[in-house]
Structures are given as C-alpha cells and as structure tokens.
Amino acid sequence: MEDCLATGVARTRCPSMTNGGKTTLTNSLLKSLPNCCVIHQDDFFKPQDQIAVGEDGFKQWDVLESLDMEAMLSTVQAWMSSPRKFARAHGVNVQLDASDTHILILEGFLLYSYKPLVDLYSRRYFLTVPYEECKWRRSTRRYMVPDPPGLFDGHVWPMYQKYKREMEANGVEVVYLDGMKSREELFHQVLEDIQNSLLNHS
Numbered sequence: 001m002e003d004c005l006a007t008g009v010a011r012t013r014c015p016s017m018t019n020g021g022k023t024t025l026t027n028s029l030l031k032s033l034p035n036c037c038v039i040h041q042d043d044f045f046k047p048q049d050q051i052a053v054g055e056d057g058f059k060q061w062d063v064l065e066s067l068d069m070e071a072m073l074s075t076v077q078a079w080m081s082s083p084r085k086f087a088r089a090h091g092v093n094v095q096l097d098a099s100d101t102h103i104l105i106l107e108g109f110l111l112y113s114y115k116p117l118v119d120l121y122s123r124r125y126f127l128t129v130p131y132e133e134c135k136w137r138r139s140t141r142r143y144m145v146p147d148p149p150g151l152f153d154g155h156v157w158p159m160y161q162k163y164k165r166e167m168e169a170n171g172v173e174v175v176y177l178d179g180m181k182s183r184e185e186l187f188h189q190v191l192e193d194i195q196n197s198l199l200n201h202s
C-alpha cells in the first residue's frame with residue numbers, strides 16, 4: 001500500500017455494519033474527492049439459489065460465503081493495474097491536471113474478514129450505530145430480497161457481532177466512526193482524514 005500512496009494513488013474503505021450509513025457517506029465523498037471510484041460489496045452477492053439455509057431456517061446472507069469475494073478482489077485488482085482506465089470505464093470524470101491522485105473506496109458490511117483485501121488499504125473506517133438505531137433504520141429499507149420476519153434478531157445482528165469480534169481478535173486496525181453523528185459531520189471528518197492521509201504520503 002505504501003508504494004501506491006507514494007505515487008499518489010490511494011485506496012480507502014468505508015465499511016460498517018448494515019445501515020451504519022456507509023452508502024450515504026460514500027456518495028458524499030465521491031462528489032468531493034478527485035478521480036474517485038467506488039466498489040460496492042453488495043454488488044457481489046451470489047444468486048439466491050446459492051445462499052445456504054441455516055439451522056435457524058434463515059438464508060445466510062450475512063456471511064462471507066454469500067459473497068463472491070474472488071470477483072470483488074479481481075475488480076479491485078483491475079483498478080490497481082490501471083486506476084485511470086478503470087475510472088474512465090466506470091464513468092468517472094478523470095481530471096487531467098498535475099495531480100495524479102486516484103482514490104478507490106470500497107464500501108461494504110463485511111470487508112475486514114476477507115484476508116486478501118485486508119492489508120491493501122491506506123485508511124480503514126468502521127461506522128457503528130447502536131442496536132435499536134440499526135434495527136430501526138433497517139426496517140425502513142427495501143433490499144433486493146426483502147428481510148423475512150425475525151431476520152434482524154435471528155441472523156443479521158448476531159453475524160455482525162461475530163464478524164466484528166473476529167476482526168478485533170485478528171488485530172485489524174480501523175478508525176471507528178460514530179454513525180449517530182450527522183451526515184455532514186461524518187462527511188467532513190472523513191474527508192479531512194483522507195486529505196491529510198494523501199498529504200502525508202505525497
């Protein structure tokens with residue numbers, strides 16, 4: 001990662017628990033950072049018929065095996081091999097000024113449990129909100145596959161806790177962000193942090 005930053009290329013991640021506010025934050029950052037691309041982990045869910053059903057009767061969406069992480073890694077590698085080409089192919093307006101900074105944001109709810117990606121990043125963020133807030137926000141969402149009754153308490157929340165415990169046990173260092181802060185406050189906090197990180201490595 002350090003070598004990439006030294007050439008003005010940065011990667012960062014905006015993960016969190018479900019409904020922590022990562023998509024909202026990512027969308028704001030995308031508008032403000034130069035040559036910035038995003039890869040959403042949600043785009044790598046396997047088809048429904050490949051999702052295992054647990055002993056609890058729920059489809060196990062919130063486990064790493066429900067995601068095609070190899071495909072996600074290949075997409076990240078495509079960006080790494082040519083950020084400029086990747087940006088153009090994804091409709092990002094590449095600025096042809098003196099700065100050769102390119103930024104990739106990975107956005108997802110289970111990013112720190114997949115080893116091949118863990119060490120690739122210059123900044124790792126983790127948005128958290130309390131249980132009640134998370135459950136309430138989730139109840140207002142419509143996913144491609146709607147949540148069956150009881151999924152949040154029976155599967156989503158326990159898996160979130162399990163993966164977070166594992167991440168901490170594995171010593172993955174993250175910057176925790178309080179998802180209860182306003183959208184604006186979070187945006188400014190992270191924007192400043194990324195800009196400082198770019199300056200420190202330029």
Ligand SMILES: Nc1ncnc2c1ncn2[C@@H]1O[C@H](COP(=O)(O)OP(=O)(O)O)[C@@H](O)[C@H]1O
Nearest residue numbers: 017018019020021022023024137179181182183
């Ligand atoms: N800082 C915030 N404060 C209050 N509500 C928020 C905040 N950020 C996002 N939300 C709301 O929470 C819900 C989930 O946000 P979203 O960004 O989609 O979360 P995620 O991508 O982490 O699942 C949306 O209704 C969104 O408008």
Ligand SMILES: O=C(O)c1ccc[n+]([C@@H]2O[C@H](COP(=O)([O-])O)[C@@H](O)[C@H]2O)c1
Nearest residue numbers: 017018019042045061062109143144145
């Ligand atoms: O996007 C999908 O196809 C999809 C299908 C089934 C479930 N999901 C849910 O998407 C959640 C992660 O997305 P997010 O935006 O809430 O972080 C995760 O908790 C899953 O339960 C998502």
